[in-house]
Amino acid sequence: MGIEIVEAGDAELVRRIRAGDIGAYAALVARYRVRLGRYALHMIGDREDAEEALQDAFVRAYRSLARCDDPERFGAWLYGILVNRCRTTGARVARRRRLFVRDENAINGATHPDQSDRVEWADVVGRALARLAPEYREAFLLKHVEDLEYEEIADLTGTGVSALKMRVKRAREQLQRFLKEAEHV
Amino acid sequence: MFERQDEEDIVERVIRELRRPASIDRALDARVMSEIARPETGLVARRPFARVWPWLAAAAVLTAVVIARPWSRGTRPDAFQFVLVAPQAASVALVGDFNDWDPTRAPMHAARGGLWATVIPLPPGRYRYAFLVNGVEWRADPGAPAAGDDEFGTPSSVVTVAGRGS
Amino acid sequence: MILTALLLVIAQNPAQDPRYERLDPDTRARVVAIVDSARVVGLPSDPLIHRALEGAMKNAAGERIVAAVRRLAGDLGTARDALGSNATPAELEAGVAALRAGATPATLTRLRDLRKPPITMALAVLADLVASGVPADSAAAAVLVLAPTARDADLVEFRRAVERDIALGAPPDAATSVRLGATSMGLDATARNARPGKP
Structure with missing residues (x-):
């Protein structure tokens, strides 16, 4: 289905905001909160950081609304901002998480508790996703979860289509492997 | 542990799981709106509108004919956002020196979450203003400095717009 | 040319300013007199008119409006004395605020x-x-x-x-x-x- 570019009224809302009605932006935030929030959550993994990234993306989008050349494609443009924002958060969170894991291991003796029986499927998926390299995770989510075309993803990420296809393929293979491991533990 | 078919499907199961709608705190909307509306009052650093939106800048110049006094020294006004949180209000107007204290000149628009907002162009200067709620109740801007000398019995706020090049 | 001259007259004659219509006749006459005097000594009139309009909008009594405008005219004069004759009206207004703050x-x-x-x-x-x-x-x-x-x-x-x-x-x-x-x-x-x- 591609990016929901033509959700009725985006261009009209952008026009109203540009005319000074900032209240109209609340409608855009409400419209995109859930879908973009899903991407941020999956991409970053941590709810608090994801919501912060999402909030920041909305604020950045508002402040640079003048650079949204095609208001009918506001959604696609907003995605681009969020993707970038998630990359920077992702890098920061990953560093912090590594530190945290190391500390925890130091305290608990690096145990690997068997959790497969009590962890929800969602958690299993989340953990597998988190093990993917960020660029694989990004490509996989945009292609298969957010349902974007490769050309659209290329526009958003600045990565070529063939490289993206490779990343998605690798992501699928690795997910399959990680999930098998999880099931076997 | 997996059947052959499961192996084919496992990524599809992951995708189905990941496609479930996320529950994102609705309060995020209010946080975004208060962030973007954070009083540009008294602020000199962040004035997105007049600088980057040619059409609004054009409108601002037109408005300046009305509100900018001879002392505007030919400078182009910047646009400022004014915001009040008033969930119970039926109407809110922004009134102040910049619109000759005329409530019909700057009605505020209701946004979600009880926010009322408007954007107006302001040339450099210092302006007293207040919000008129429901046409009767005066409120100062909680996000801006108080005017101090409230000789008429109700509080006002002030916004200072710096001159260019300063 | 005639139009320009006419506009100039209107611009320079405070009594013609339509904003005064929002003041009651008695208050209007007294405010116009203060604004006029201020203009003669080179003080800006807009801050004075704005203060009168604020009072009118807030339903203040005429006496109170006149007192506020008169006090402001005096303070603008003090600010101008302190800041010099090159001070802009915005500087004078901010100067008044600083003086009133102490x-x-x-x-x-x-x-x-x-x-x-x-x-x-x-x-x-x-x-x-x-x-x-x-x-x-x-x-x-x-x-x-x-x-x-x-x-x-x-x-x-x-x-x-x-x-x-x-x-x-x-x-x-x-x-x-x-x-x-x-x-x-x-x-x-x-x-x-x-x-x-x-x-």
């Missing part, structure tokens, strides 16, 4: 001497700090310290930092001096960085 005319003059014009924001920050609870002499001292080098944005940021600290429970005086230290150190560092080769 700054002395000498402080205004000193500020004018220390800082490149316009000094509207410096005067406004002084007044706003006092409105936040900072004692007038501390606010004046702080602004005078920052005046020579701080940009308007630095002054606004300083004011905000102090206001935040006060809102969090800090004594206004302490907040001002702590933030002043940090802000002036930042400005010093900026100045040093701008001159490579100097310590």
Whole structure:
């Protein structure tokens, strides 16, 4: 289905905001909160950081609304901002998480508790996703979860289509492997 | 542990799981709106509108004919956002020196979450203003400095717009 | 040409200003007289008209409106004496706010001497700090310290930092001096960085 570019009224809302009605932006935030929030959550993994990234993306989008050349494609443009924002958060969170894991291991003796029986499927998926390299995770989510075309993803990420296809393929293979491991533990 | 078919499907199961709608705190909307509306009052650093939106800048110049006094020294006004949180209000107007204290000149628009907002162009200067709620109740801007000398019995706020090049 | 002359007459004749119509006839006559006198001595009329309109909008009694306008005219004159005849109307208005906050005319003059014009924001920050609870002499001292080098944005940021600290429970005086230290150190560092080769 591609990016929901033509959700009725985006261009009209952008026009109203540009005319000074900032209240109209609340409608855009409400419209995109859930879908973009899903991407941020999956991409970053941590709810608090994801919501912060999402909030920041909305604020950045508002402040640079003048650079949204095609208001009918506001959604696609907003995605681009969020993707970038998630990359920077992702890098920061990953560093912090590594530190945290190391500390925890130091305290608990690096145990690997068997959790497969009590962890929800969602958690299993989340953990597998988190093990993917960020660029694989990004490509996989945009292609298969957010349902974007490769050309659209290329526009958003600045990565070529063939490289993206490779990343998605690798992501699928690795997910399959990680999930098998999880099931076997 | 997996059947052959499961192996084919496992990524599809992951995708189905990941496609479930996320529950994102609705309060995020209010946080975004208060962030973007954070009083540009008294602020000199962040004035997105007049600088980057040619059409609004054009409108601002037109408005300046009305509100900018001879002392505007030919400078182009910047646009400022004014915001009040008033969930119970039926109407809110922004009134102040910049619109000759005329409530019909700057009605505020209701946004979600009880926010009322408007954007107006302001040339450099210092302006007293207040919000008129429901046409009767005066409120100062909680996000801006108080005017101090409230000789008429109700509080006002002030916004200072710096001159260019300063 | 005739139209221009006519517009000039209207522009220069305060009594023709349609904004006066929002004042009752008695108040209008007295406000016009004050504004007229102020114009004669070169003071800006808009701040005076605005104050009258604020009073009218807030349903203040005519007597109160006239008193407020008269007092403002006097303070604009004091500010002009302190800031000099080149001061802009915005500077004069901010000067009035600073005077009413407790700054002395000498402080205004000193500020004018220390800082490149316009000094509207410096005067406004002084007044706003006092409105936040900072004692007038501390606010004046702080602004005078920052005046020579701080940009308007630095002054606004300083004011905000102090206001935040006060809102969090800090004594206004302490907040001002702590933030002043940090802000002036930042400005010093900026100045040093701008001159490579100097310590």
